[in-house]
Amino acid sequence: MKLGFSTLSLFMNKIQDILEIAYRDNFNIIEILCEGPYMPRLMLKNKEEINFPKIRQIASDYDIEIFLHGPTVDINPASMNQGIREESRKQIMEALEIADLLNGKAVTTHPGVVHRREKRIRDLATNFCIETFIPCQEFAEDLGIALSIENMPKRFSYLGNCPSELNKIANAVGCGITIDWGHANTYENPEEYLKLPNINYFHLNDNNGIKDQHLNVGDGTADFSKDFLKKVDYGIIELNNYENVLLSRDFINKKLIDGY
Numbered sequence: 724m725k726l727g728f729s730t731l732s733l734f735m736n737k738i739q740d741i742l743e744i745a746y747r748d749n750f751n752i753i754e755i756l757c758e759g760p761y762m763p764r765l766m767l768k769n770k771e772e773i774n775f776p777k778i779r780q781i782a783s784d785y786d787i788e789i790f791l792h793g794p795t796v797d798i799n800p801a802s803m804n805q806g807i808r809e810e811s812r813k814q815i816m817e818a819l820e821i822a823d824l825l826n827g828k829a830v831t832t833h834p835g836v837v838h839r840r841e842k843r844i845r846d847l848a849t850n851f852c853i854e855t856f857i858p859c860q861e862f863a864e865d866l867g868i869a870l871s872i873e874n875m876p877k878r879f880s881y882l883g884n885c886p887s888e889l890n891k892i893a894n895a896v897g898c899g900i901t902i903d904w905g906h907a908n909t910y911e912n913p914e915e916y917l918k919l920p921n922i923n924y925f926h927l928n929d930n931n932g933i934k935d936q937h938l939n940v941g942d943g944t945a946d947f948s949k950d951f952l953k954k955v956d957y958g959i960i961e962l963n964n965y966e967n968v969l970l971s972r973d974f975i976n977k978k979l980i981d982g983y
């Protein structure tokens with residue numbers, strides 16, 4: 724498994740510094756969380772200060788691959804409001820531009836939310852979501868970057884909260900999938916997610932099977948057996964504290980070696 728972590732755990736640090744830490748601690752990937760100062764639009768505006776060529780150089784010297792988690796806070800690709808959908812599309816496109824500047828491999832994003840329980844409204848939201856993502860997928864293909872939509876926790880308002888809905892969207896868009904194994908653990912049969920085609924990579928975190936708690940790997944009820952971990956080619960530990968990232972890394976490496 725190639726293993727990395729989300730920059731959420733070192734939020735607000737400079738990307739160069741995070742790459743140094745990743746190299747020191749034997750990680751092969753980082754996933755940049757594109758929120759706050761790392762909003763793609765802001766990064767494009769502050770190109771000089773960010774120094775994209777320098778980041779690319781460090782990542783390549785250290786043999787660290789860069790993935791991006793596109794912005795998701797307060798946008799909604801499935802919104803009933805056309806203006807919000809357009810803004811969501813723009814922001815995903817901008818994340819793809821940043822991925823291109825950083826030689827990034829993949830951009831993950833969320834399918835969006837729907838606030839009404841009627842099936843016809845959910846179907847409409849799903850179609851809007853697909854419509855929002857299709858031009859993003861075309862742009863991603865032009866750039867040679869994988870656009871990847873993530874499965875969400877099992878709450879009715881989230882689109883992509885079960886394998887069939889996530890697959891329906893990814894299939895219609897023609898994009899790949901990011902499996903958040905903690906989110907999958909809130910669904911009754913998490914392993915159904917593993918049967919989906921076009922899985923790009925995994926987010927690794929744990930919970931009690933009910934709430935999306937983002938606990939350390941091994942501290943909840945999600946399956947982190949050797950059998951599961953062997954199926955993960957690319958894994959991103961997604962926690963908000965770097966000490967816990969290291970504990971999770973050690974748990975995963977020990978499992979993969981000893982199997983217990």
Ligand SMILES: [Zn+2]
Pocket residue numbers: 792832833873
């Ligand atoms: Zn996510």
